[in-house]
Amino acid sequence: MIKRVLVAAVSLYLPVFGLGQTGQQPIRDNLQYTLQVPYPVEKIPAPKKGKIKNVILLIGDGMGLTQVSAGWVANRGQLYLEQCTHTGMSKTTAANKLITDSGAGATAMASGQKTIYHAVGVDTAGTDLHTLTDIAKRNGLATGIAVACSITDATPASFAANNIDREEEEEIATDFLNSNVDVLFGGGRRYFNNRKDQRDLLQEMNAKGYQVINSTAEFLSTRQAKVLALVEDGQLDTAPKRGTAFQKAAIHTLDLLKTNRTGFFALLEGSRIDDMGHMNNLPGVVEEVLDFDQTIGKVLQWAAKEGQTLVIITADHETGGLTLLDGDKGTGYVSGKFSTGGHSGVMVPVYAWGPGAEHFTGIYENTELFRKIQSLLRLRQRN
Numbered sequence: 001m002i003k004r005v006l007v008a009a010v011s012l013y014l015p016v017f018g019l020g021q022t023g024q025q026p027i028r029d030n031l032q033y034t035l036q037v038p039y040p041v042e043k044i045p046a047p048k049k050g051k052i053k054n055v056i057l058l059i060g061d062g063m064g065l066t067q068v069s070a071g072w073v074a075n076r077g078q079l080y081l082e083q084c085t086h087t088g089m090s091k092t093t094a095a096n097k098l099i100t101d102s103g104a105g106a107t108a109m110a111s112g113q114k115t116i117y118h119a120v121g122v123d124t125a126g127t128d129l130h131t132l133t134d135i136a137k138r139n140g141l142a143t144g145i146a147v148a149c150s151i152t153d154a155t156p157a158s159f160a161a162n163n164i165d166r167e168e169e170e171e172i173a174t175d176f177l178n179s180n181v182d183v184l185f186g187g188g189r190r191y192f193n194n195r196k197d198q199r200d201l202l203q204e205m206n207a208k209g210y211q212v213i214n215s216t217a218e219f220l221s222t223r224q225a226k227v228l229a230l231v232e233d234g235q236l237d238t239a240p241k242r243g244t245a246f247q248k249a250a251i252h253t254l255d256l257l258k259t260n261r262t263g264f265f266a267l268l269e270g271s272r273i274d275d276m277g278h279m280n281n282l283p284g285v286v287e288e289v290l291d292f293d294q295t296i297g298k299v300l301q302w303a304a305k306e307g308q309t310l311v312i313i314t315a316d317h318e319t320g321g322l323t324l325l326d327g328d329k330g331t332g333y334v335s336g337k338f339s340t341g342g343h344s345g346v347m348v349p350v351y352a353w354g355p356g357a358e359h360f361t362g363i364y365e366n367t368e369l370f371r372k373i374q375s376l377l378r379l380r381q382r383n
């Protein structure tokens, strides 16, 4: 009661001080957010059925249905993601734990095998697994990975490295010497050139034929087909501070890969949705989801122009146990609550667009994503 009287008194005085009505103030706490300037979403028609030459897998790390919904409300009820013609549900459990991490989650998608919590690119016994990037490469496709975190972080590491412990980022960095991934973009330079063993992996990568680059601007102007771009010592900035750096780098990755006539497999990760979820920072989650969605928009436009490209968008797990409590898609206001500082055990959505999209409907284990991609790209697995 006292509270209500105080609020009434304060709101009476606010106009006098030129602050406007309380309801219209920009909201700054971590559980509410209002997007000031929404972006328009243009219609991108999906091509009719056809040959699949390229597959682009986009992973929103920690992006459950609620994170998507929060972005949708904030951007006034529209997302590029909604243009996907087919949807499914992916079960994310690790081999030894209901609630997975990015290592076991991404390894399942990369290799078709469930593994233990915190492992990357190895099975439950610690044996190296063949991942989609290895197999695609051996079948003559070009491969690329672009992320907004360190390139040695769990999701990219699951595709390009093999380690029972995702924390061993210096060891993971050495695996890139033999990964054969053509285009690599992300952060984490310090795991390559500021190491306990004093090795300079940047020089070693260069000796392996990689053009080594250390800024986004330089990456965007390169035409080299084999390139290692490590644009930060650690992770890239979070959105909106990052600007359009990741969106542009993702598209440039595709432009570099398309020079391979046989086709390509690309992994693009909206890496930092997860970090914002761990911090229980709703504005951060929304900003990251919207940056990822705009990346998706650019990818769909690219794929519509190029043709023969299947686009799949999913997550490794949900982060934060986020619930939406209120919102207004007329104003872009959204409010929510988190139930954990970790991950949750819910299924995550899968969205697909382009030729072959119809194969992604239904409810399945995350390992099926590997099998579907392998079969649609007609990849033969051999040692």
Ligand SMILES: [Zn+2]
Pocket: 062, 102, 274, 275, 278, 319, 343
């Ligand atoms: Zn996480």
